[in-house]
Amino acid sequence: MEGSTITRFVAAALVMVVVVAVAAVGIGAAGAGTTSGNSQYGAPGDQYAKPFDSASGSGERSAASFAPRKISFSATSGPTGVSGYARSLPATPGANPLLDFSGSVTCLLVQGNRAVVGGVIQKAQLATSVGATFMFAIEDNGNPSAGTADRLSAYFIDPTLDPQDCTIGAAGLYPTFASITSGNFNAYDAP
DSSP: OHHHHHHHHHHHHHHHHHHHHHHHHHHHHHHTTOOSSOOSSOOTTOTTSOSSOEEEEEEEEOOSTTOOEEEEEEEEEETTEEEEEEEEEESSTTSOGGGOEEEEEEEEEEETTEEEEEEEEEEESSGGGTTOEEEEEEEOOSOGGGSOOOEEEEEEEETTSOTTOOHHHHHHHGGGOEEEEEEEEEEEOOO
16 A cells, blocks of 8 residues: 555656646747847847837927927827827917817827827817817837937828828828927837
8 A cells, every 4th residue: 555655656746747847848949039138129020029009209390381399199009999198289388279289099000110190189278179180190210319300290180080090191191291309209010
């Protein structure tokens, strides 16, 4: 009887050793070929790559065409849709009340280093703007110290636009890009 207890104990120990060995091999194989560290964005195929598009940043556009403005925003697509915020101000306080608004982001279209961000105005200096759809586009040209400035478009502010559909913004807003004089935009086009 004592021998069969020892035999069962040894058999159970061997099973545990095999389970631990298989688990260790599986963990090692899962990490093979990935980059080291915890990169926020990662390279295509990287286990740390974000699975959804996003765009964010703040900047000031001083170009006279379409009125100088400041923008701060964050937009992310995810499993439950698009979310984020946007805050716009005229470059000179009080100069253009139409540009003084904030709202929730409801659409995002990222195409390479460009993004169209849209949503619904929730607060505005002009009360008639509340509830209207806003859209703008950004172009991320990398690190600002590299010499090529990021760019910001004009805005669409229109109560008849669909706040869930940013596709109209690409064709209409990209031609209005002008360089920002300060700030940085980031566009991430998920693989």
